[in-house]
Amino acid sequence: MQSAENMIYLASKSPRRRELLRQIGVEFELLQLRSDGRRGMDVTEEVLRGETPEVYVARVAHEKAHFAHRMVKLRNMPERLVMGVDTTVTIDGRILGKPGSVTEARGMLELLSGRSHQVLTSVALCSEAFQGQFTQVSEVRFCKLSAEAIQAYCNSKEPFDKAGGYGIQGMAGQFIEHISGSHSGIMGLPLYETAQLLKQAGLPLL
Template sequence: MARLILASGSPRRAELLEQLELDFDVSSADIDETLKLGECAETYVKRVAYEKAKSVAQQFHDCIVLAADTCISLDGSIIGKPQSKEHAFHIWQALSGRQHDVLSGVCVVAENEMYECVVKTQVTFQELSQSDMESYWQTGEPLDKAGAYAIQGIAAKYIPSIKGSYTNVVGLPLYETVKLLKAVKALN
């Protein structure tokens, strides 16, 4: 079987992939992840996952490359990582008491084959008080997280429900990833 490369520096994606008990190496893709004018969330995550996989596949011939990209969408707008405390509070005020979408594009490239998918999960946040936001910010967890939260961490206490894949919200939808890896014979 060909060597599997995870085209991501995300420790959360590596941890999720380890749950599948696969041997893999990690190689971060160095690509421009800038949102293109008029690009919707679904198109964006699909494009970025493909570009990550393609970039790493060019470095590692005869390997299977798995890449993913995840974003949060609210009312059609992509919500990124917080740039400051004020930005995080602005994000949480927008998410508070509402449902938003978490979308992941997943792409697997092997030799001349390429398989991809986009997975969407709906996440509902409770109403967040100023005290909730201040307390959560102080944990340090929101830094470097899309939407300024980590569902697998402290933020879980603010999320009464999700509809769809939990692992998608963490950063790699495992069920769909397994299907793609089976398509390239990386799994039985």
């Protein structure tokens, strides 16, 4: 068990990122950012005009970390590293976010079917003493999907909280012919690169 001084704040709602951090022995306290509500979102995940996938994912991760750090200071919480993370899926230069309907999910899966796409995950760390960030890119190739397989996957409800409309750790794992890059990065947190960044920031890991 790490001491409180070696904990970080995690500005993410993703249960997969929590599991991955625990896998490498990182203790954390969750900081939930608003994604809706009367006062609006804390960080916009809308794609801004002219943003490439690389610029978009890095901006969102940076804003999550820095907004959460400001929240820590305003609330007079103990000073610790704050981690913000964002993952996006891109194909043909197009950013695929989280589908809001069965129709959107089906369209995304039809686009990915039988082709390769990229999964980008950007991790940003912020504290009074340290700021650092990286973006990891993996390539994923899907097999050719039948209309029946796409519909069955959409019926499972798995696509609706995941960028690109699928999760490699779920039933969609059977669609993936090949990956090049980081399996954990495709899940939402590339462990090797994240561990290196945390070590740079002074967090004791193996």
